[in-house]
Amino acid sequence: DSGVTQTPKHLITATGQRVTLRCSPRSGDLSVYWYQQSLDQGLQFLIQYYNGEERAKGNILERFSAQQFPDLHSELNLSSLELGDSALYFCASSPRGDYQTYNEQFFGPGTRLTVL
């Protein structure tokens, strides 16, 4: 158990809908990262938050957004869903969020999103 929790575990929805994925980082970790893993693909970095502020952005679509709350949990919002958004979404956390320290990330179990 990495200490990172994600809810829900599975989500099935229809095209055009909006969903929210939730992540609670390990106790004490300030950084939260979101990754997407599509079929036969590696983990694609979406976005990083550090202590409530957006720190880095990867290949995140404009239809997707995220935030990190004062209690450090994070939510990833996916809207106007398309079939191609079906994927595993992982959240990870780390104590810090910059390159100056070695940055091992601890991953949650993921949320499997299926868009029908």
Place this chain on the structure above:
Amino acid sequence: DQQVKQNSPSLSVQEGRISILNCDYTNSMFDYFLWYKKYPAEGPTFLISISSIKDKNEDGRFTVFLNKSAKHLSLHIVPSQPGDSAVYFCAAGGYGGSQGNLIFGKGTKLSVKP
């Protein structure tokens, strides 16, 4: 363009033998590299890492080698055990910027046969 590449989607090894998983990268600015192991229905789990200033790091049965001139790293598992069967992801981080995110390869599925 993929900055971290794992060119072998799968690898099959006999129990007790050595498993060698390979990874190539294109960005010479990466500061550190990590290997993660992933079982089905679970998130990736950190396995071992190496700083860009080193060429080898060892942890029990796992050793990571880094060849900076070739932009290549490899993970050696000796001896391989059936419980090592999983997908292994190579990841790189730092790249001289201010971001803490990792860039992952597509993974190599290792099967260790009894």
